[in-house]
Amino acid sequence: MTPISEQDVNIIEKQNLCQRVSGFFCSRDDEDDIEMIDPIDTGHTPINQIIKILVVGPGDSGKSTILKQMRVIHGKNYSTDECKKYKPVIIQNIVDSLIRLVDAMNMFNLCFELDENEMKYESFLNFVEPIKSGDLNEWNSKSKEYCDIIQSIWNDPSVKICYERRNLFYLNDSTEYFMKNISKICLPQYVPELDDILRVRQPTTAIQEYKFRISGTYFLFVDVGGQRSERRKWINCFENVTCLLFVASLSDYDLKMGRDELRVSHSNENEEVNRMRDGLDLFRTLINWKKKVYIQPNRTVPKQEVVDVLLFEKVSIILFLNKEDLFEEKFRRSSLKSCFKDYVENKSVEEAKEFIAHKFIECDNTFKSKRNSRDIYWHYTFALDRKCIETVVASVKDRIIKFMLESMRL
Ligand SMILES: Nc1nc2c(ncn2[C@@H]2O[C@H](COP(=O)(O)OP(=O)(O)O)[C@@H](O)[C@H]2O)c(=O)[nH]1
Numbered sequence: 001m002t003p004i005s006e007q008d009v010n011i012i013e014k015q016n017l018c019q020r021v022s023g024f025f026c027s028r029d030d031e032d033d034i035e036m037i038d039p040i041d042t043g044h045t046p047i048n049q050i051i052k053i054l055v056v057g058p059g060d061s062g063k064s065t066i067l068k069q070m071r072v073i074h075g076k077n078y079s080t081d082e083c084k085k086y087k088p089v090i091i092q093n094i095v096d097s098l099i100r101l102v103d104a105m106n107m108f109n110l111c112f113e114l115d116e117n118e119m120k121y122e123s124f125l126n127f128v129e130p131i132k133s134g135d136l137n138e139w140n141s142k143s144k145e146y147c148d149i150i151q152s153i154w155n156d157p158s159v160k161i162c163y164e165r166r167n168l169f170y171l172n173d174s175t176e177y178f179m180k181n182i183s184k185i186c187l188p189q190y191v192p193e194l195d196d197i198l199r200v201r202q203p204t205t206a207i208q209e210y211k212f213r214i215s216g217t218y219f220l221f222v223d224v225g226g227q228r229s230e231r232r233k234w235i236n237c238f239e240n241v242t243c244l245l246f247v248a249s250l251s252d253y254d255l256k257m258g259r260d261e262l263r264v265s266h267s268n269e270n271e272e273v274n275r276m277r278d279g280l281d282l283f284r285t286l287i288n289w290k291k292k293v294y295i296q297p298n299r300t301v302p303k304q305e306v307v308d309v310l311l312f313e314k315v316s317i318i319l320f321l322n323k324e325d326l327f328e329e330k331f332r333r334s335s336l337k338s339c340f341k342d343y344v345e346n347k348s349v350e351e352a353k354e355f356i357a358h359k360f361i362e363c364d365n366t367f368k369s370k371r372n373s374r375d376i377y378w379h380y381t382f383a384l385d386r387k388c389i390e391t392v393v394a395s396v397k398d399r400i401i402k403f404m405l406e407s408m409r410l
Pocket residue numbers: 057058059060061062063064065066172173174198199200201202203204226322323324325326381382383384
C-alpha cells in the first residue's frame with residue numbers, strides 16, 4: 001500500500017476541521033436520549049461560530065458540577081423552581097449515604113454503639129421506599145422525626161468509624177456536607193441553595209448539551225455521563241469535536257469501583273478495580289482511538305485507500321484533575337502507593353499532583369514521539385469553587401481558540 005503523504009493527511013484533516021466548525025450537532029441514533037438545556041438564546045448565531053467540547057471522564061469525577069458552575073458563571077442562575085427540583089435528589093443522596101454507611105458496618109463487623117439506633121434504623125428503612133421513588137409526602141409530614149433519626153445514626157461512633165474508612169466502599173463525597181446541614185434540609189420550607197445543588201450527586205444518564213457564550217464565542221458542551229454503562233453511547237458524540245475535556249478526580253487514587261458499577265458494565269463484580277486506574281484506562285482508550293479515513297485517488301495515490309488515523313489527533317485535549325480539595329485533605333494519611341507501585345514517598349502535595357498528571361500524559365501513545373507528540377494541557381481544579389472554575393475556563397477558552405486558529409493555518 002502506498003504510504004499517505006503528510007499533505008494528504010492535511011487535506012483530510014482540513015476537511016474534517018471544516019465539518020467540525022460548521023456542523024456542531026453530533027450524529028446520534030437515539031434522539032430521545034438528548035436533553036437540551038439552553039440557558040442562553042443562540043437563535044441567530046451562525047452555526048460555524050459554535051465550538052463543540054466533549055466533556056468526558058469517569059462517573060463522579062465532577063463533570064456535571066463543573067458544568068453547573070459554568071452555567072451560573074456564563075449563563076444564568078437557578079430559578080426558585082429549578083432549585084426546588086433538587087430537594088428530592090438531596091434527600092435521596094442522604095438516604096443513600098446512610099444506608100451505605102450502615103451496610104459498611106456489617107462489612108467491618110461493627111454494631112451500633114447506641115442500642116436505640118438499631119430501632120431507629122429499622123424505622124428509617126420503613127420510610128425510605130417512597131423517597132427512593134421521589135415521593136416526599138411522608139418525608140414532609142414527618143421531617144422533624146426523620147431529622148432526629150438521621151442525626152442520631154450519623155453521630156453513632158460505629159458509623160463514624162465506617163466514615164473514616166470510606167475509601168474501602170462507595171460513599172458520596174458530599175455525605176458530610178449534607179449531614180452537617182441536615183437540620184436546614186429537614187425544614188418543611190427548605191429550598192436548596194446553589195451550594196447544595198453543587199453538592200448533589202445525580203448520575204448523568206442522558207447525553208446533555210449546554211450552550212454558553214464566553215466573551216462573545218459560543219461553546220457547546222456535551223456531557224456524556226461517565227458511568228461504565230453509559231460509555232457505549234459516547235461514540236455517537238465524537239463527530240465534529242473541537243476539544244476533548246477529560247475530567248478525572250485526583251482523590252480517586254485510593255478508591256475502588258462500587259460493585260453496582262461493575263455489575264451494570266457486566267464486569268466481574270469480584271474484581272477489584274481502582275478508580276484512578278479505571279480513569280487512566282479510559283483516558284488512554286479515548287485519546288488513542290483510531291478511525292478509518294478514506295483517501296480518494298489522486299496524483300500520488302492511484303486507488304482509493306483506507307488508513308487509520310487518530311480520532312482526536314487534531315482535537316485540543318484538555319485534562320481537568322478535579323477534587324483538588326479532597327486530594328490535599330487525604331494525601332498525608334493515604335499513600336499514592338496503593339495505586340502507583342513506582343511512587344516514591346516524601347513528595348510534597350504539589351509534586352504528588354504532578355506525578356498523577358504525568359501518569360495521564362504518558363497514556364498518550366504519541367507521548368514519546370519527538371515529531372508528533374500532542375500537547376495535552378492540564379489544570380488542577382476544585383469544582384465547588386466558582387473562582388477556580390472561572391479562571392480555568394477562561395484559560396481553556398483562549399487555548400481552544402488559539403488551537404483552532406493554528407489548525408486552520410496548517
Ligand atoms: N469536595 C469536592 N466534591 C466535588 C468536586 N467536584 C465534584 N464534587 C462532588 O462529587 C460528586 C459527583 O460530581 P458530579 O459532577 O455529579 O460527577 P460526574 O459524574 O462526573 O458528573 C457530587 O456530589 C459533587 O458535589 C470537588 O472538586 N470537590
